[in-house]
Amino acid sequence: MTESEQLAERFERHRAHLRTVAYGMLGSLNEVDDAVQEAWVRLNRTGARGVENLGGWLTMVVARVCLDMLRSRKLRCEEPMGFYLPEPVVTSVEGGDPEQEALLADSVGLAMLVVLETLTPAERLAYVLHDMFGVPFEKIAPLVGRSPAAARQQASRARRRIKSMAPEPERDLSRQRTAVDAFFAAARAGDFERLLTLLHPEVVLRADHDPAAVVPSGATEVHGARTVARKALFFSPLVPHTHPVLVNGDVGALVAPRGEPFSLMAFTVHAGRIVEICVYADRDRLRRLGITSPSILGGADHQEEMQGPSPVRR
Template sequence: MSDVEFERHRPQLRAVAYRMLGSLSEADDAVQETWLRYQRADTSGVDNLAAWLTTVTGRVCLNLLRSRATRGEVPLDDGEPDVRLPDPVVSPLTGPDPEQEALLADSVGLAMQVVLDTLTPAERLAFVLHDLFAVPFDDIAPLVERTPAAARQLASRGRRRVQDAVPAPDADLAKQRAAVDAFYAAARDGDFDALVTVLDPDVVLRADGGAHPARPTVLLRGARNVAGQATLARRLAEHVRPVLVNGTAGAVAVIGGQVFAVMAFTVTDGRITTIDVLNDPDRLSGIDPAAFGV
């Protein structure tokens, strides 16, 4: 059993676990559990160790997701999900560091992670492993206890949910940034019409304040509703610093030397289609504002 060999694959395994779980700490736990299983297993007959480790990580994550569902922590498909945002990956404008780069490979932003939380555990596993990490359905099928054809259907359902709920973001980061800057300029000025103009008509705003009553959970839909509730954006505008959140245009609000909120935006055709705001102080405490020149 080679420690060096496992460490070579750790970045991809952590990326798989993050897509599956939406939690950086749980992703690290899943990779550690994969390491323990690797240590106990005889892999001398394994031709493709990367694929073997990826499927082991997938199985560990699937068990964790099923445990969440048993405890009622995963939203059901027949109602509006609770707003609990995944952990964001926040980077300076200069770009992610190498560890973050590996974590975000093939990512399309935080909004995709939000939608992944609405999939069933089996759909999520099939979609993530196949569509994001090119694992064959023959290898996925045993994990979900289905045939390869059934695993393909699971991935297809997951893919449709993601595509329907998450518009493809503009590839040009400068175009994304222009829309986000316009949003905060309009918020600072209290310009309702300008806010509506920069927002997609069907924009979705999600805010996750955790268990803190002073930072309520919010779910709003529609440009006029979001613009009409832009009080927080107006209050935070002077404290905002531009960053990348999961590789797309975003912002952090730094107040009193602490990160007060992280805002992730999806910009499609020059308009903002989703705004995800994490302002749970318990989950933001580990983000160092000095990383963003504050």
């Protein structure tokens, strides 16, 4: 084996970890792969001689690349409505995609990612590296151009915002599914009052595209149980065509009439009620997410597939 091949083999041992770091930083699967590839380019160019901890070195390289990408994204102001809906990791309820499951192993939920998008790039880097991956502030400080004490403060600010904005999701998938099943059943029955009991009064619905708009529109965000319930009733004819999936490890649904993906729904459940719904309805984005495979779609409709016990998320 050549020296180059040995280096590539060593890099591959860290790829899953590096993808998880990049996903926490970026919330974009395409950008994740770009960041990890850039780390490989830099390693291949410089070599690993003198690097005692290759995994730690690569983590810092990926973090720096991600920081630059976040800053560039902020400058471009990609979301005119003021928020960026992170790209979800979608898996079948039966599993079977080792690469996606590896990404989820140490990753974060969608509700957390939504809040991470509200942080400054430096705050996000400090929080993700320290709180999620245990990187000391002495190593984080040079990346953000601050002292270790200042980097600690950035992570602390991020932590406070996350605590105030990100609802703690229900971890038991069977309880999540009970709430989501009831939501779809009430929508299909046209039971507005029942929907109100299943939705938190301050529920938030975010969508990357409004499929009901006559003219194509961008990202939208609506608040309140009554508004969200009315939207659920509007789309109730699609309920029979929903298929269960896992979105960042939590219960979700793929709406696919005649097997053609129409939208992806991700739910955050807290204390038995739905507190957040993220809807992905942009056709190009659904295609990029790669959720059209038979392993995701399955062969039955939601009402048939969602029956039976569910595993407990640990």
